Amino acid sequence: MKPNSRILLIAPAYFGYYKMIMSVLEQQGYTVDFLEDKNSGLFYTICTKSYSLLKKYKERYQKEVLSKLDSVNYDCLLVIGGKTPNLDFWKHISESYTFKKILYQWDSFKNFDYRAMIPYFDVVKTFDSQDAKELNIGYLPLFYKKPDKSDVVQDLDFVFIGIWHSNRIEILNEIAKYADAKGLKYHFRVFHPWYIHFYMVHLKKTLQASVFFTSKTIPLGETVKYYKRAKCIVDINHPWQSGLTMRTIETIGNGKKLLTTNSYIKSEPFYDPKMIQVIDRENVTIDTSFFDFDVKYKDVERLEISNWVKELLN
Numbered sequence: 001m002k003p004n005s006r007i008l009l010i011a012p013a014y015f016g017y018y019k020m021i022m023s024v025l026e027q028q029g030y031t032v033d034f035l036e037d038k039n040s041g042l043f044y045t046i047c048t049k050s051y052s053l054l055k056k057y058k059e060r061y062q063k064e065v066l067s068k069l070d071s072v073n074y075d076c077l078l079v080i081g082g083k084t085p086n087l088d089f090w091k092h093i094s095e096s097y098t099f100k101k102i103l104y105q106w107d108s109f110k111n112f113d114y115r116a117m118i119p120y121f122d123v124v125k126t127f128d129s130q131d132a133k134e135l136n137i138g139y140l141p142l143f144y145k146k147p148d149k150s151d152v153v154q155d156l157d158f159v160f161i162g163i164w165h166s167n168r169i170e171i172l173n174e175i176a177k178y179a180d181a182k183g184l185k186y187h188f189r190v191f192h193p194w195y196i197h198f199y200m201v202h203l204k205k206t207l208q209a210s211v212f213f214t215s216k217t218i219p220l221g222e223t224v225k226y227y228k229r230a231k232c233i234v235d236i237n238h239p240w241q242s243g244l245t246m247r248t249i250e251t252i253g254n255g256k257k258l259l260t261t262n263s264y265i266k267s268e269p270f271y272d273p274k275m276i277q278v279i280d281r282e283n284v285t286i287d288t289s290f291f292d293f294d295v296k297y298k299d300v301e302r303l304e305i306s307n308w309v310k311e312l313l314n
Contacts, residue, residue, distance in 0.1 A: 001076060001100065001313050003029030008068060011080035012037045016220045017246065018080070020145060024309045033072065035065060039083040045193075062089045069097060076100040076313070079121070081107065087116050094120035104312060106142060108241040109135070125312065128243030129264060141268075142246045143308035144253025144300075152228040157291075158186040158259065159230035161223045162247060167281065168236045169210050171261065174284035175234060182288070187226055188212040188234075231291065232257035236281065244268070252297050253304065257290060269299040 007025060011018040013036045025032045038044060038061055047053040061084050069077075076099055082090065094101065103121040105114055108128045115135060118124050125138035132139035158179060160172060172188045179186045190212045227233060233251040235258060237243075242264040251258045252270055261281040265271055274293035279286060301307060 004031070005075035006031045006072065007033070007076045007078050008072070008074050009034045009078045009080070010037050010065070010082065011078075012039070012083075015218075015223070015246075020143075020305060021080075021309065024305050028306070028309065033068065033074075035068060037079075037081045037084050039081070058084060058086055058089075061085065065089075069093075074099050076102065078102045078104070078313075080104045081112070082114065082117060083112055090117050090120040102312065104140070105131070106243070106246070108238070108243060110240040111238060126243065128241060129267070130242040140308070140311060141244050141303055142249045143303050143305040144250045145305050147228075147254045154229055154231050155185065156187050156226070156229045157184040157231050157288075158188075158234050159226050159232075160186075160188045160190075160234035160236070161218055161226060162190060162236075164190045164192040164213070166236075166239050169212060171236050171281055171284055172212055172234070173210070175259075175286065178284070178286050184288075187230075189214050189218060191215075191218050227251075227254065227256070230256060232259055235260040235262065237262040239281070249303055252300050255296060259286065270297045272297060 007030050009018060009022060009025075009032055011021070011034070018034060018036075022032045022034060044057065047057040065085065074097075077093070077097070079102065082103060100123070101121045102123045103114070103117060103125070105112070105124075105126045105128070107114075109115055109131055118135065118137065123138070125140045126132050126135070127140065127142050129139050131137070158175060162168070168190060172190070176186060176188065178184075190210070192213050192215060227250065233247060233256050235245055235247045235251070237245055237260070242262070244262065244265060248258060248260060248262065248265065252275075258276045260276065260278055263278050265276060266278065272295060274290060274295050275297060277287065277290050302311070
């Protein structure tokens, strides 16, 4: 796609990743408008409990998107996720507009079943290597931004910052026990919306309280500051996903050590056991001897965000 083209980007707003993508697109000469893929938050959660409320919510959102498409002459629709609209909406977009339509997924279809959306897009790519093989679509791992050259003391051995799912808390508890026994320092923060947290911990009692939980949104800037201080980043992938998380790619792009539960990383060209240790999520054991090695990752420049955007579009 040529520079000076106009793009409508639809993506989730969490962690501000869409801002990074927009910024790079604009640096490369594109004009970019943004609409949030509004499939989270308290109001959306309430709407999901009622068919009629959810229907109205989606219809209002879809009108907003159509209004944008009809008011501007776009060359490309770039969708990351696309969870909010109904399938009929994507069918309508495919049949009614001639601009290029690109879909990128950073969820496995086992978490968000997007398979029926695929025929309505010209290009479909996923961060999940196993999805790519099974669905016969493009494979493109997530991206990283080149680190700045500011000197920061690495005073934390392990850092994890992310949202709650599956058994993340249990795994972090095991890592914390190990770190405490070895005199290692760590910073773990797990975001859980207060209303879901209250329900699961105090009403349903299916989740244990933990000092690692926070109900405050974790700004990307704060996350970056802690990552800089870390010797090793902890990654706990969703058990249903084989795709490499943003955390994983950012860790590799920043030349940090990685402790991960995702064994699929061993098939990637940049995998190096001197930098990456894979742990069993059901039986956590850690060998910190990999801290003794100081090597650089290979074959990661393709995923630097400016290169990633070019590959996504072209």
